[in-house]
Amino acid sequence: MISIKGLKHYYTDADGKEVKALDGIDLDIKKGEFVAIIGANGSGKSTLARHLNALLLPTEGTCTVGGLDTVEEANMWDIRQQVGMVFQNPDNQIVAAIVEEDVAFGPENIGVPSEEIRPRVEKALAAVGMTDYAKHAPHLLSGGQKQRVAIAGLMALEPDCIVLDEPTAMLDPQGRKEIVATVKSLNKDKGITIVYITHYMTEALAADRVVVMEKGHIRFMGTPKEVFSRVDELEKLGLEAPLAAKVASELRKSGIKLPKDIITDEELAQALCQ
Amino acid sequence: MLSEITLGQYFPGNSFVHRLDPRTKILATLIYIIAIFLADTPLAYGILIGFAALVIAVSQLPVGMVLKSLKPIWIIILITMIIHMFTAPGETVVFTWKIFKITEEGLILGTKMALRLILLLLFSSVLTFTTSPIVLTDGIEKLLRPFKAIGVPAHELAMMMTIALRFIPTLLEETDRIMKAQTARGADFSSGNLLERAKNMLPLLVPLFVSAFRRAEELAIAMESRCYRGGEGRTRMHELAYKSIDYTAFGAVIFLAVGLAVLRWGAGLCAL
Ligand SMILES: Nc1ncnc2c1ncn2[C@@H]1O[C@H](COP(=O)(O)OP(=O)(O)O)[C@@H](O)[C@H]1O
Ligand SMILES: [Mg+2]
Numbered sequence: 001m002i003s004i005k006g007l008k009h010y011y012t013d014a015d016g017k018e019v020k021a022l023d024g025i026d027l028d029i030k031k032g033e034f035v036a037i038i039g040a041n042g043s044g045k046s047t048l049a050r051h052l053n054a055l056l057l058p059t060e061g062t063c064t065v066g067g068l069d070t071v072e073e074a075n076m077w078d079i080r081q082q083v084g085m086v087f088q089n090p091d092n093q094i095v096a097a098i099v100e101e102d103v104a105f106g107p108e109n110i111g112v113p114s115e116e117i118r119p120r121v122e123k124a125l126a127a128v129g130m131t132d133y134a135k136h137a138p139h140l141l142s143g144g145q146k147q148r149v150a151i152a153g154l155m156a157l158e159p160d161c162i163v164l165d166e167p168t169a170m171l172d173p174q175g176r177k178e179i180v181a182t183v184k185s186l187n188k189d190k191g192i193t194i195v196y197i198t199h200y201m202t203e204a205l206a207a208d209r210v211v212v213m214e215k216g217h218i219r220f221m222g223t224p225k226e227v228f229s230r231v232d233e234l235e236k237l238g239l240e241a242p243l244a245a246k247v248a249s250e251l252r253k254s255g256i257k258l259p260k261d262i263i264t265d266e267e268l269a270q271a272l273c274q
Numbered sequence: 275m276l277s278e279i280t281l282g283q284y285f286p287g288n289s290f291v292h293r294l295d296p297r298t299k300i301l302a303t304l305i306y307i308i309a310i311f312l313a314d315t316p317l318a319y320g321i322l323i324g325f326a327a328l329v330i331a332v333s334q335l336p337v338g339m340v341l342k343s344l345k346p347i348w349i350i351i352l353i354t355m356i357i358h359m360f361t362a363p364g365e366t367v368v369f370t371w372k373i374f375k376i377t378e379e380g381l382i383l384g385t386k387m388a389l390r391l392i393l394l395l396l397f398s399s400v401l402t403f404t405t406s407p408i409v410l411t412d413g414i415e416k417l418l419r420p421f422k423a424i425g426v427p428a429h430e431l432a433m434m435m436t437i438a439l440r441f442i443p444t445l446l447e448e449t450d451r452i453m454k455a456q457t458a459r460g461a462d463f464s465s466g467n468l469l470e471r472a473k474n475m476l477p478l479l480v481p482l483f484v485s486a487f488r489r490a491e492e493l494a495i496a497m498e499s500r501c502y503r504g505g506e507g508r509t510r511m512h513e514l515a516y517k518s519i520d521y522t523a524f525g526a527v528i529f530l531a532v533g534l535a536v537l538r539w540g541a542g543l544c545a546l
Contacts, residue, residue: 053499055495055498055499077501077503080498080499080500080501081501084499084500085496085499087492087495087496089489089492091444091489092488092489092492092493092496093492093493093496094440095436095437095440095493095496095497095500096408096436096439096440097407097408097436097439097440098408100511101408101511102440104510104511105497105500105502106500106501107509107511108508108509108510108511109500109501109502109503109508110501111507111508111509112509113509114509114510114511114512114513117509117510117511118511121511137443138440139440139443139444139447150496153500154500157500157501
């Protein structure tokens, strides 16, 4: 679905100096896959995300989405329809003063005939569990609900892939739970490819694959079990493994025999009780 | 406190007037305003008042609420009335005090002007009471579209209004929050003379502007991500369409305007 080869992206900062935000990224994302991207602040996660729907173009290397090269200007709108993007601040991505009007914004932009827009809006709101709020004013919703409206706005474009750039960073625990559950269900039930950027490691546990970034490079990747059992390496990159993985690692170091792939609380509890 | 300010004054309902197309309501209001300026006899004013009363009744709005919309400008109405009373040229003096005198002509002219203002306001407030700001925006966009050829940015204006409607409550909430935070740190927004107060507002405006610009930038990126590329080739979920009730409304208000025109000039025409 998405194929990134030798991708480099350089910014020029305020002093005219070159910042190598991405310095040679190779990544293939399969259709229907759920990929989580983790990495310290400034490691280039947002820059990578913005290449996936042609908001940014590569300085070097290529990025193709569904076979379309993002560099070709003619592909831009097809790519943006295929790959939706959710941002961190729930307030600053909702355009209209009524939920359903906002969800209709995307289909209206690509010229979907009037009579087909309403069914799309209803389907999209149902997919994120916000049907009851169709007529509400967005500024009165909770953070988690606003993010779900933002996701519905993308679903109405019938995308193949949704990229979420730290969607839970400004939410309370309840809102975070809502978003993770929504994203999981879109992936499992609707087959939407998910690229999920987060700095909450527990959220990344839901992914099929976790990609670890540092200073514009991919350091390593694998299943959540493979990645989160490398507790010490993660720590060197400024990342904290889930608590259970850390505890298990400490216990192993002090001589207690535990399997290497413990990453959730349940697994830890089970292993300790044996 | 700030967030209690309600936007617009939409009063939801399902009356005949509520169900009219927003374009019908805007155009009918304009025609009614023209009719107001055609009126010059008590009979004509009586008809205008009757028509306004009929529209308010049909719209099922609480009469008190509609009348309240006059409140913010009653002082302007009063001043207009007084100025006309004292300045109109005329012979029949009704009242004098020192150099001031009120003539019969002045009295009539003053009342007329006040009545015109009141009718104009009442009628246009029925428009805003019965039409949600969002629908009103759609109506304005559609009405302005033919003028795109002469450079009127119809879609852009409508988009600006849409975004303003969406973000004004958010920005008000934010202002409220910053004000509370700064009051807690000892800032004072409610005492001192006008200049002092304006100066005290400065530390409020700076963070507010910074945040508004950040929001605008993020919103622009989010809109681009959702395939926004201007008004070209855009469709709408609710396409506006005139229905039979719209033709009834147009018929009524055009009949009113023509009737008043005949009342004004009809006698002259007959004499010819
Ligand atoms: N518009 C920009 N101009 C200059 N430098 C930027 C810009 N955006 C990001 N950077 C720099 O690029 C690097 C990667 O940023 P980013 O992709 O936002 O990282 P992350 O999302 O992982 O925190 C950082 O060093 C950041 O300072
Ligand atoms: Mg980021």
